[in-house]
Amino acid sequence: MKDAQITLQINGEEYRLNVAVNRTLLEVLRDQLGMTETKYGCGTGECGACTVLVDGDKAINSCLTLAATMDGKRITTAAGFANFGELNYIQQAFTDEAAIQCGYCTPGMIVKTASLLAKNPDPTEQEIRHALEGNICRCTGYEKIVKAVKKAARTAPGAAVAEPAASVEVAQ
């Protein structure tokens, strides 16, 4: 087949789509749906700018995923964490710590942070750096980003006692 009918749940909303089979999930998000918060960086799975979550807390590179193979999946992008324009605690922590200089890597960083905190609500610095190894920043520098993740962990709703899954709940 050259085209596929798929259903994706993106940030809590259902989309029925006809996609060309050679389109990546990233291309469908950006070009077909106009959701440009997820960025194209390297196209080869090294930079993490295209990171999205699949089915809750599984972070993947959307540039290395064929949309046609994602039928029925729940996708969360960086925009999915905001609630009617109000930043969530991860986004707020990145802003507060000025970990957002040019902003290009930020959506991927936010998404990967959400995936980390869902599994490990109180990570050590080493765990944070290991978790972000697939997200490259070329201008802010990693110090502020690591600080932002630490702040996000401290300011998570019900920090340290929260249900892990609650920290990545998609705004409906």
Next chain:
Amino acid sequence: MSSRILPDFELLMPQSVAEAVGLLSSYGRRVTVMAGGTDVLVAMKSTPSPEYVMSLANIPGLAHVLFEPAKGLRIGAKATIADLLANPDVKRHYPSLWHAAEIFATGQVRNTATVLGNLLRASPAGDCSCAIYAIGATVVFQSESGRREVDIDDFWLSYGVTARRADELAVELLLPPPVQGARAAFRRLTRTNDDLAKLNVAVQLEMLGDTCTGARLAMGCVAPTPLRLRHTEALLKGREITAELLQRIVESVPAEISPIDDKRSTAEYRRQVAGVVLKRAIEDACRAA
């Protein structure tokens, strides 16, 4: 070619192993099989595209990582690197493989890339490939004519080429049960942490006290395929592991390898460090007990 746009191809999405095997039987080498896609899609962005891509996404099952003390470890074709890491039996009984998985690529890639895909890519740099080679394993293929098992020792034929026949689907990897007194370790060198290895090494030792009664030593990035250091294995076997023996091993390794210059390192550097990295891995294994 562009890293942004994928060329045209026909996507096959079989719903079962039987259907997948039927498609392979019909189309043979015109099909590229894709599980996680982290290698296949990168390759398709830079080299001429295959006519057909067959995704395993809709085939139920095949994502298992199952340990049984008497039988060993079974890893399904769709099991990801992250699935290995999530399994406490892997960490406990196959620590070198667990370590290779832990430092494999990035979190995003670990969530998608499959263990069998790493073997089938037949790159000499595969981290899990190196660890699995030292442990020993059997790859299980399925075709319309039935099931075929290939020992990992006979699996890699040359760069990018495996023993898989055009009509076969690799469905499972079998690792032997852990041996009493066995010790293992994995080490690698990279330019940056998430980079492909410039050199990797895995050791599997069987020890009786301080005496090594059996050894499998695997090294990557030093030959067209992952390489077993059979000469060095023979040096270890039946001997007590002493500083003197380790020094002989450091000196014997360069003669067994045929590294090249590439963008990650040079042949000269690889030759210089290979023996030392192997020595340190043997020391790690001895300490691990």
